[in-house]
Amino acid sequence: MKTFKIGVIGCGSIATGAHIPAYKADKRAEIAYFCDILPERAQAAADAYGSGRAVADYSIVLNDPQVDAVSVCVPNNLHGTIASQALRAGKHALCEKPAAPTYAEALEMQRAKAESGLILNIGVVNRFNDSVNKIRDYIRGGRLGEVFHVYISFRSHRAIPGLGGAFTTKAVSGGGVLIDWGVHFLDLVMYCCGDPAPLTVSGEVFSRLGRDIDGYAYKSMWAGPPVPGGTYDVEDSVTALIRTSGPVLTLNGAWAQNIGEDEMFIDFMGDKGGIRLNYGGDFTVYTAEHGALASYVPEFPQRNAFETEISGFLDCLETGKEGPSGIDTAIITARIMQGIYDSAAAHKELDLT
């Protein structure tokens, strides 16, 4: 069995909580480098893993001919640069989602990938979630008939992450709730529906609840307490209507809104049946049989999606074949998100054909 030498670039929470343990769980991988601009973070990750070199400069990783592949776990605004450099240095790459803050950067990553002939997967981890793959099976198997409309809801009462910090600074994150949560929901829908082509997009984004950093009321906050005097120039809510070569998509999303019902779900509406997915959990199938209405929650074992994602990446390295999360499909979501931001700026629908 061949072992792949891996470099992990960026040792924040997505690296230590997801990528590193998942590599550890697959015998085909050996992490050779832990890289972070904060040397102590790199060292802590290496210590926890038990081997590997901690470095602050990622060019050391890219220049080491022993390294087969890298995980890119840096802030969104550096995804494109580092992933492209990695590919040009001959390394396969698994880059965290979103591909890039803008569609233009994502296109460049796609070009770098094509030129290199290597693997470039995007961390759209839902493509490795078991519920999501079951739904894809149901749709492909015809149980829903034609899926003509999908309603996507990622609305929370109070969940702005690290208000005033990196998440809410557009220059670093590229955007707010759409790019942070929306990428997952949209990519999941595209995947289940066979990656249809977007035709039109009309959307609006709102930046209202996080503007007054001191006055923002909340119960708890992920990614640290509010930063007084920090930056908040991203959207906290979004709505859009997207026509595709498959279903019409309607979406509402909010990191924060003055409605207290957290509603995190996706409704796939077909003419023969429908599915509501409770995001991150189970799903209900609604259909009719013999003139009677029927609904049920399928039960099956759920695996750790990050482990499946990393195994899938190692499969690609082993076989040289594209997996389900390659840049070529993930880029469609980037195009839609860019379309929503552009439509919101113009206050009118855009034609994407």
Next chain:
Amino acid sequence: MKTFKIGVIGCGSIATGAHIPAYKADKRAEIAYFCDILPERAQAAADAYGSGRAVADYSIVLNDPQVDAVSVCVPNNLHGTIASQALRAGKHALCEKPAAPTYAEALEMQRAKAESGLILNIGVVNRFNDSVNKIRDYIRGGRLGEVFHVYISFRSHRAIPGLGGAFTTKAVSGGGVLIDWGVHFLDLVMYCCGDPAPLTVSGEVFSRLGRDIDGYAYKSMWAGPPVPGGTYDVEDSVTALIRTSGPVLTLNGAWAQNIGEDEMFIDFMGDKGGIRLNYGGDFTVYTAEHGALASYVPEFPQRNAFETEISGFLDCLETGKEGPSGIDTAIITARIMQGIYDSAAAHKELDLT
């Protein structure tokens, strides 16, 4: 106290269940005519009321100089013709919703009204609902701050009315769930938000679940059982995104869909607070005070909205002043609905400015 002589044109369920009892509860009204093309329906209504003449031809009503006003309770496709004729015959009119199946007809009704100098109210009864008026007070009073987004949900699992009959025949009804339910939701939102001007509309309508009349599975059906071999050429679901001079509106509606959660509500999202109205019932206010999140369900006595609507109509007759449901505000909803149908036909957004 002056008493107004009323003619009720159309004696179906909206007349016998709502208009006639409400006139009876107001001492200023006396119903002089009960008119229906089915003479036995007219007679039954007169008998139940205890006085008044039953007729089959509405021109008898319009030609009687004693009659002050009429209630128009006929199918949608006749609203425009009869209401306009009534006005030209010198009668005030209360016309059931929607104003008309098309915006063009609604505009003609508005013209007839303007020329006559009389009252023409549309039966957008939610403008007389106590919860709705409280919400309007909250918004006008500033409790929500600026309302920037409204999400409108009128989605039912199985509720196509009289499948194959008048409701599902476009030539009679003018449309499906949008014109039947959507008119109420949209008009209510426009009313609460101060009747803003529509700017763009992008929508899609779907006619999937009612097509196979024999195969339609359901638990119960309002307005009669399915009509085998009947007509079904209207939409059973709809989605749209509407920009206005006030909030952006996103809507999802379905008479029938393969998702079992009946979701009939409206979310008003403001920067200081928000409200979820459970359509036809109470509402929850979400806000923040002194850095704490607060939500509550206001409690107050609820009156019968049809009685308030009819009293409001009689107030207009008495004072000559316009009330909240005059054609001039109700027509905005007609314009939006027409926009959704037109946008759906063109598969692209329309500019309404």
Next chain:
Amino acid sequence: MKTFKIGVIGCGSIATGAHIPAYKADKRAEIAYFCDILPERAQAAADAYGSGRAVADYSIVLNDPQVDAVSVCVPNNLHGTIASQALRAGKHALCEKPAAPTYAEALEMQRAKAESGLILNIGVVNRFNDSVNKIRDYIRGGRLGEVFHVYISFRSHRAIPGLGGAFTTKAVSGGGVLIDWGVHFLDLVMYCCGDPAPLTVSGEVFSRLGRDIDGYAYKSMWAGPPVPGGTYDVEDSVTALIRTSGPVLTLNGAWAQNIGEDEMFIDFMGDKGGIRLNYGGDFTVYTAEHGALASYVPEFPQRNAFETEISGFLDCLETGKEGPSGIDTAIITARIMQGIYDSAAAHKELDLT
């Protein structure tokens, strides 16, 4: 950053469970002495903290010129003596509640404080509770209008602490449920209502359920099992009516009573709104808006009140400014409690003006 050297005098549960961990959590404090007449208790506290000297005689602490301030965590009957000596020795003091068992002793403490020009805070920790401070904000912000009546209920079915021991021996504790629990409830109310002046007090105290130490039925007992042959000469329940320059206060309290409903709450009744505080927990706001009744439970993050109290004490040391729990406001509660005991002894109302 200046570091303050602290002496903790008394190493019982309020010291080890509240003061010491809170000092540890604030970088400005360093505990130099752990003092207790039981040397092993002092040593255990020092060991747990990791540094500092364990002593049995508090004069060692007061005579060390390095010590800036002390926490007084001894039984109630020693509060006055030790706090006053500390002030006279030039140490700031945070003295556990109640200030003293009698109003006369509290006045002496106030005098010692005034003469020293130092800080003397009383451990009325509710003044640092986040719910309590929110309620104070609501009242000051006008949401309740004028608060004209407050009902204070601290009634428990069976909760006499350490029956027969220090808590139930008047010579040590100064009293029963009024001085143990009532001090918290009364002080909290005074604080929220802007520390109004007491005008009249009429009260009765009852010592019925703990008299028969062997026969006392209970489910569990805090502060140790009953002491057969011990002392029980304090009240187990109390009722009083107090007029102030602000609201009228009515109170019922019981360590033990033959009513099984534990009712621990405070009702603030205003002419525009009201609040029920569930003691130690959340609170509900009741009000009316736009003619509708509204009630809700505000949600917000809750901090550890002991940490906030200790930080507040250190703020006082740093700035030399009085905080919310200085003896000058805390003494009003002492005066009311003394009034209740005196009124109960005389079986008539007392004028406190």
Next chain:
Amino acid sequence: MKTFKIGVIGCGSIATGAHIPAYKADKRAEIAYFCDILPERAQAAADAYGSGRAVADYSIVLNDPQVDAVSVCVPNNLHGTIASQALRAGKHALCEKPAAPTYAEALEMQRAKAESGLILNIGVVNRFNDSVNKIRDYIRGGRLGEVFHVYISFRSHRAIPGLGGAFTTKAVSGGGVLIDWGVHFLDLVMYCCGDPAPLTVSGEVFSRLGRDIDGYAYKSMWAGPPVPGGTYDVEDSVTALIRTSGPVLTLNGAWAQNIGEDEMFIDFMGDKGGIRLNYGGDFTVYTAEHGALASYVPEFPQRNAFETEISGFLDCLETGKEGPSGIDTAIITARIMQGIYDSAAAHKELDLT
């Protein structure tokens, strides 16, 4: 069997809903007169009863030598005058509660009764309630030991009756919630505790929530809708502390308050046991047996208290003996209520010995 001829003076809801049906249920009574200043009310009552004469002038009733006794069901301000005149005319009387709006008037009624040698019962109907009599049995039987404290709670969120009308006009009703509800609660407690003598009373009354008749928010209203421009000069809430030769009484009452928990109960606290009575319903006994805590809800058949009251009145007529609701015991409650009003006016405690 002797039959007593009865005159019912005042035919409002307490007469038609309680007295008249109860007389009808007892074969010893025959109602000869129905008297009301509104002749149609008198006639309607007579028609419903099936016999008897309807009159508008009560002197007709008092002058008829056939009449044995009268029920006095007129507004509070006329109780004294009519009951005294009836006694002087040789008629036994059952007078609705409260005896009179002031203690002075109640004393006059007592004098008229004493001079006449006839029966004068007051409609303190709880003295005939089966739960109340069971509680009296428990207390007399020693199950609670000595009852040393009673807490009386008659607090409602929104229940002002007929705001602006007779109930809220002091000249007619004599007072608000204390005289309307408090009389029942206080009298019940006095009865259960053996009619102890009042020693001191300290109280305050508040008239805050009903003052703004137009702005009063409510869910429903008994005794008619608000009267715009009507009178509101009574108290909507009350608190008091009363020492007696038996237990100390603490009370809180409100027709309306900004606390939403309706709390209608009485706690009898004894040294051996206690009872919570849910007013108008069942009760729970709390006690200790064999060192274990025990609580239970006694179950027994409940009779109609009004029928028992009327039968008791007829028993008095038959035997000439005093029953439990004679003026001599009912007057104690009048004295306490007067004391609360006087103490509230003086803002200090009164000595009633």
